[in-house]
Structures are given as structure tokens and as C-alpha cells.
Amino acid sequence: MDDLYREQIIDRYQNPLFKGELDPNDISFEDSNPLCGDEIRIDLRIDEHDLVQEAVFSGHGCAISQASADLLMERIQGKSLDEAKSLTKEDILEMLGIELGPVRLKCALLSLKVLKAGVYGLGEADDDLVE
Amino acid sequence: MCGPTGIGILYGRRSLLEEMPPFLGGGDMIKRVELRTFLPNELPHKFEAGTPSIAEAIGFGAAVDYLNNIGLDDIARQEHIIISYALERLEEIPGIKVYGPEAEQKGGVASFTLEGVHPHDVSQILDRDGVAVRAGHHCAMPLHMKLNLTATTRASFYLYNTIEEVDRLVDAIYKVKKIFRA
Numbered sequence: 001m002d003d004l005y006r007e008q009i010i011d012r013y014q015n016p017l018f019k020g021e022l023d024p025n026d027i028s029f030e031d032s033n034p035l036c037g038d039e040i041r042i043d044l045r046i047d048e049h050d051l052v053q054e055a056v057f058s059g060h061g062c063a064i065s066q067a068s069a070d071l072l073m074e075r076i077q078g079k080s081l082d083e084a085k086s087l088t089k090e091d092i093l094e095m096l097g098i099e100l101g102p103v104r105l106k107c108a109l110l111s112l113k114v115l116k117a118g119v120y121g122l123g124e125a126d127d128d129l130v131e
Numbered sequence: 132m133c134g135p136t137g138i139g140i141l142y143g144r145r146s147l148l149e150e151m152p153p154f155l156g157g158g159d160m161i162k163r164v165e166l167r168t169f170l171p172n173e174l175p176h177k178f179e180a181g182t183p184s185i186a187e188a189i190g191f192g193a194a195v196d197y198l199n200n201i202g203l204d205d206i207a208r209q210e211h212i213i214i215s216y217a218l219e220r221l222e223e224i225p226g227i228k229v230y231g232p233e234a235e236q237k238g239g240v241a242s243f244t245l246e247g248v249h250p251h252d253v254s255q256i257l258d259r260d261g262v263a264v265r266a267g268h269h270c271a272m273p274l275h276m277k278l279n280l281t282a283t284t285r286a287s288f289y290l291y292n293t294i295e296e297v298d299r300l301v302d303a304i305y306k307v308k309k310i311f312r313a
Contacts, residue, residue, distance in 0.1 A: 005256060005310050014247075014312070036251050036267065037281035060281065062249035063311075104255070 004098050005063065013063040018073035020056040029118030030059070031125040033110050035103075038065040040114045042073070052076045052084065057114075062107050064100070069111035071095040076115070084119050087112060089130050134194030138187040148174050157181035206290045210239035213288040217241050217297045224304055226313055230283060239288035242269065245304065247313035250282040256310060257284075260303040262296075 022028075022043035030041035038061030045054040055076050057069040075095060076084050092112050093100065100108055109130040117125035153160050153171050157180025163170040171177045198206065215234040218241060221227055226246035231237060245253055254266035266284045268275050275282065286300055307313070 004259075005252070010311060036249075062251045064252075104251075107251070 004100075004104075006098070009063055009067040009096065009098070012067035012070045016057075016066065016070040018056050018070050018077075019058060021058050022054060022056055027118045027121075029114050029125070031110065031114045031117065032059075033061070033065070033106055036062065036107065038062060038107055038110055040065065040069050040111050042069070042111065042114050042118055044118065046081065050081050052079055052081070057111060061110070064096070064104055065107040065110050068092055068096055068108045072111045072115060081119050084115060087115070092130075132191070132194045133197060135187040135190040138184055138191050140191075145174065148178070153177050153180070155180040159183075201290065209290050210288060211235075213292055213294065213297060214239050214241065216294055217286065217288060217300070220297055220301045221304075224301065224308075226308065227304070230278065239292075240285055241288075242283040242285040244280065244283055245307060245313060248307060248311045250284040252311070253284045253304070253307050256307045257300070257303045260299075260306060262286075262300050262303045264300075 020043075021041070022045055025043040026046040027044040028041065030039065032039040039059040040061065041058045043056050043058075044052055047053045055073045057073055059069070060066070072087075072092065072095070075087070075091075089105075089109060089112070092108055096108060112130050113125045113127070116122075116129040120129075122129075155178075159176050160172050160178065160180040161169050162172045211234065214237055218229060218234050218237075221229050221241060221243060224245075227243050228246075229241055229243045231240075231242060244250060250266040254264050257264050264284055264286045267282050269283070269285055288297075
């Protein structure tokens with residue numbers, strides 16, 4: 001009945017492929033969406049060529065935020081940090097394959113925000129990162 | 132109260148209000164202005180500086196008349212009938228947890244969580260089924276933290292809601308469960 005909750009999103013929410021934590025890691029960052037309590041932490045291991053060797057996320061939240069994080073982790077495996085930096089809101093929406101209103105957009109973009117803040121080595125995640 | 136937004140009633144004891152200084156300057160709240168002093172107007176004008184929300188106040192008056200016409204006792208009775216039925220129907224759904232006291236001590240609201248589904252996902256799917264509920268902290272974040280809840284979904288019933296609408300809510304929750312295989 002519902003594009004927003006199509007099979008792939010429910011499946012990634014319930015059976016994520018890239019959920020976990022890395023210790024030690026090269027990059028680790030976490031942030032939350034205070035409005036709905038979603039929390040995402042992303043841990044990365046980076047090899048000597050600046051490629052993402054391993055990327056996982058942890059945290060909790062709605063189906064959209066968790067599925068989006070899982071798809072994002074899959075997307076950046078083996079990719080360069082520059083490629084991770086160049087990802088945009090449109091990339092996330094394309095991965096999810098759905099249209100989102102402004103409120104749920106925040107859920108979908110939380111993981112990208114966390115990823116970028118981590119990769120850029122910022123102190124805090126800013127909404128501008130995903131605009 | 133079925134009236135316009137952005138307006139309400141504040142009750143205050145006259146003797147205390149008279150002692151209190153004005154908190155905002157503007158038209159209508161002054162009786163007399165001199166170079167170095169001023170005399171505030173009588174109550175309630177003392178606290179109503181500037182152009183009032185005229186349309187809202189008239190609309191609010193109409194809302195008060197409307198509710199009084201129906202009768203507050205009847206409204207309370209209707210709310211109680213609906214919330215009793217709603218709690219009964221909600222609690223029979225496997226995986227649901229309804230928060231708050233028994234129907235006797237409750238207004239027309241039911242906050243709940245559904246196992247395995249985030250409250251925002253619940254509300255979004257209900258919305259697409261034509262059932263409008265709220266998800267979040269409902270201005271009670273410390274309580275949610277104490278209950279160790281990220282958020283809850285809340286259905287609110289009022290004098291215009293019907294028993295059939297409770298059934299629609301329950302049917303829609305079963306749909307959520309189906310989508311999430313919960």
C-alpha cells in the first residue's frame with residue numbers, strides 16, 4: 001500500500017547488514033535528532049589509501065533513519081573519503097527510492113550528517129552538511 | 132476548545148493582579164502618561180498592551196458558547212464512552228502497550244507503543260490511512276525518559292469522534308503490524 005514503507009526499507013530496518021561498532025576505529029561520530037530521539041553512530045576503518053575499509057552504524061530510531069543508515073554504509077564500503085564527502089541529500093533519497101516530507105527528511109538524512117561530520121573531523125554535526 | 136489558535140483564558144485573583152506591575156507597554160494598558168511616570172489602566176487592560184487579537188477573541192467566544200450549548204457534562208460523558216471503548220480495543224492488540232491510568236481517571240487520550248515499530252512510523256502509516264494521531268513526547272519529555280521511552284503515539288478523542296472511528300484506528304494499527312511483520 002505504501003511506497004514509504006516498501007519491502008526494502010522494512011527489511012533493512014529489521015535486518016540491517018551493516019549494523020555494529022568498530023573498536024578500534026579511525027573515525028567515529030554520533031549525533032541524534034532531538035525531535036524524535038533517533039540516534040546514529042557511525043564507525044569507520046580507513047586504509048592507507050584513504051579508502052573506507054569497513055563502515056558500520058549503531059543506534060536506534062524509526063525505519064527511515066535506520067534503513068537509510070544501513071544503505072549509506074553499504075554505499076561507502078571501499079569508497080574514498082572524498083566520495084563520502086561528496087554524497088548529497090539526493091543520493092540518500094535515490095537510495096531509499098521514496099519521496100519524503102520535511103519532517104521525515106530529517107530522519108533520512110541523520111546518517112549522512114553524522115558521516116560527513118565524522119569524515120570532515122568536525123566537532124558537531126550541522127544541518128548545512130546535508131543541504 | 133474547537134476555537135481559534137493562539138488565544139486562551141488566564142484566570143488570576145483580582146487582588147494579586149492589581150498588585151502586579153504591567154509586563155508589556157503599549158496602547159490601552161495606560162491610563163495616564165507623564166514625562167517620568169505613568170499610571171497603568173484598570174484590569175484587564177493593564178496586561179493587554181497593543182491591538183488585541185480581535186478576530187481570535189470573537190471566535191473564542193463563539194467556541195465557548197458552542198461548548199456550553201452542548202454541555203460540558205455531556206462532552207465529558209461522550210469522551211468517557213469513547214476512551215473506555217478505545218482502551219478496551221487497543222489493549223486487545225498483541226504487542227501494544229497503552230500508558231496512563233484506567234478509563235475512569237482519564238480524559239480522551241491514549242498514548243501507546245507498538246513492539247518493534249517506532250512511534251513515528253506508526254503515526255505515518257496511520258496518517259496515510261486517514262487516521263490522524265500524534266507521535267513524539269507530547270510536551271512530556273521527562274516522563275518519557277523516566278518510562279525509558281523514545282516516544283509514544285497518541286490518539287486523542289473529543290466530542291466529534293465516534294466508536295466507528297476507534298474501530299478504524301484499531302484496523303489501521305493492524306495494518307502497521309502487517310507492514311512491519313510485528
